[in-house]
Amino acid sequence: MGKPLSVDEATLRKRAEPMKRLIRQGDRSDQVADVQARLRALGYMVDDDSGDFGASTQLALKTFQQHRGLIADGIVGPDSWDQLVEAGWRLGDRVLYMKYPAFRGDDVQTLQNRLNALGFDAGMEDGILGVDTDRAVKSFQREYGVAEDGIVGPHTTIALTGLRIDRPGTAAELREDLRRAEHGGIHQALIAIDPGHGADDSGGLSEGLSEADLCWDLASRLAERLTRFGARVRFTRPETENPDSTTRAKRANQISADLFISLHFNAHSKPSAEGSSTYYWRTSRGGLQLAELIQDELTRLGLKDCRSHPGSFAILRETRMPAVLVEPAYLTSPEDAKRLDDPEFRTAVADSLTSAIRRYFESK
Template identity: 35%
Template structure:
């Protein structure tokens, strides 16, 4: 696990960072191995492009995304393994499969079971063996078929919609997950009680690592996830947005929650982000961030009411593809 480093750092790790920023088009100066203010601005530009928190510090999340950005299509075989392969090359294959009508789930740059199954299905249809390994021949066939179609990756949105369509606007029998990264147990408890009162089965997750939370709610099979976090920044509600995919269901849920919370907390932004919890969860997910923990704890019952109503509204809605 890489330790975060920023302005003032120097050495081979900074040179490596500057090389990787050069490869992504975010560094145009000499590779000095010195993390100065110009390097920090380049890191911020990369973070903004990847829709993660912009702080100019290279931590594990930023470093991981820099490595992913360096994965070029065709440079390696893509197949199902543990841990899952990640990278821009994975996202591009997912986009092509989705464009051709093969459901990969979400276009998230993570080679999971759905992507592996979609590729195997494509290979079988094209008499390519169906081994689930994306090599040169499979990639060439994908590119030849997709090229005339342009960027029409709609199946991922249809898949997300179908996960919600059967709910009929009810929480009864639905699995809903609620999580927080520390210190907000009273809030998640209130949300759990309110949603549970409407007949849903609710999982509450308390863990400081968002990837761990995503793995737990995926195993639970949640239809929706709502997370809470206190962060020294303007209040916001975020949903998943990647380079080739925006969670429309997550966007609707985020907008409804933000609209409901504004009379209580003032202006609340909604934004698409590639944060680990939002990217790695298999269901529509939102992350509610608040600047002050005391204000949130004081109004947590009202927050619970708004979240429960917004979740009901989401399950009643059938977004267009």
Template identity: 45%
Template structure:
């Protein structure tokens, strides 16, 4: 789609203004002002407010993610029939409201991510069957009335978050037997950020291979989300992780900025700004951030919530790493160094191990090594013998 930014005009801008107005973020266009199809300073500010509240990059530009979020924000529960469709799953704030309500009633929809998927349909069918409704998996008027009449069954916390934490606890401290998807950003014809003959896709492919090798050595099943010459959409990468039943997803990217001074490391996890979040994803993002900062001395751009497609559509905790800025000469030099990429791979591996240790029998940040992890997995005698 065409990117919309300050100074643009046309019907698409008018639609954005109308959506922001209905959401109460933008005031009505006053008499005598510019055309409602003009992207002025007020629209720019309103878009940034909307982006910040939705876990999107706060740049004032209406790109694919912001346009999708604006469309979804226009729906409230009851505005339309909701049902599962295989090819293009329905998404919107109304779906998120339905998921939250089903969770309150004790039905497992997973994370309330606003996407009507098969797990949501299964939970809805169980609710309908339990309450004597036609179990057709369609949220229509009768189902809505039943949902609104019933009180909460689950109290004392957000049930989706508690369920995710319990799954982590039950998984145990060993990495062996767990499945992780490593997602190198971009690929194929999409090279991502390109600066001075260096491109993001190649760097992240190399880093992903290093990480897969280390993860596999611990006994984890490490799987790449794409081939070297392909670039699946983020929704397809998320579906791949869901289909194979991955335990975790780690997505690898670098960043760019018009300012040559922008630099640093950031990690992202699912969080929509209104309470829905992945607590385990947030924990993993924090662990990776701390490990890599200690090992690389990069600038700290902090862990942050987001609603990007990959972390939103995955049913397991997913984290996206933005490892430096290729537009910053210092970060670029680091990323071009194979030894630096080895350091990053080890840091991510250690952070995943720390996640499963749940703080027990741990070591100070930055001191845990690849050999230490192997020793924990296989026993020190076996590692020494090898």
């Protein structure tokens, strides 16, 4: 017997469609109207005419992006579109079950949170219904007398939402702690390094500096230093490739890496913007700790502290281990760019990242 559908196939296909172009201020289209409708449904004020991307739509979008841990640029790109779609789902809106491609959404994240809080290990609360969540659903159904079919329909949803929760779940956090404790230090730890961009995607450009080249250079320096301390290092891509975020995360997951470090450099329309920032998946305690350690080390180099932030980027969400996206400096800052042009400074950045990673593995 096939799995039930909560919405018609056409709607599912529409929701799954990838972004074909960026949507930004000044655009007029049905896609803009769709974005506006989603923002309004989420409680954001949009006063522009339907289909007209004006200042009100941009302000609402920027506020949404800030709330979701995205870059608040007021442009609807793939990450923002995915988050708009996923934010519209509430637990009970649709029937959830294990399938490919997996269900994604805030309803799935709520499901994972409830299961973890009740003591069922649903894995990382990433809003993606995978094997861990499916297993936890069936365990819950078995224990609470609901048909053990892995389908989160009305009966399972009512059972889940009707139970009192005394404390938040810690299953994923415990796994992170146990993995770190197994090493007791950086020796033999397997670290996935993800150099941003690559191949025909040069990333940001400023003062003759290519973000892709800088990412590869920094990744190579970091790998050399980590290896000296006994760590095992793997890159998510060769120098001539530019895989998408899902592929990069999948490669790290396939080797069961202990840590994931994604390297990028920031950019801004204002040259005065400068400094270092780090991002981590919002429910990852290990990711938060590592991000703050990296920030601490980078600011010792004299870089402005732009702080650590919870992020909703796919590269952080889809990795199964503590993951941090690092932006050590701004390519568009004359001061930062001047420092990045110096190989000795890039070596110092690699040393700082290495120190932070060592501190992470040595902490309790």
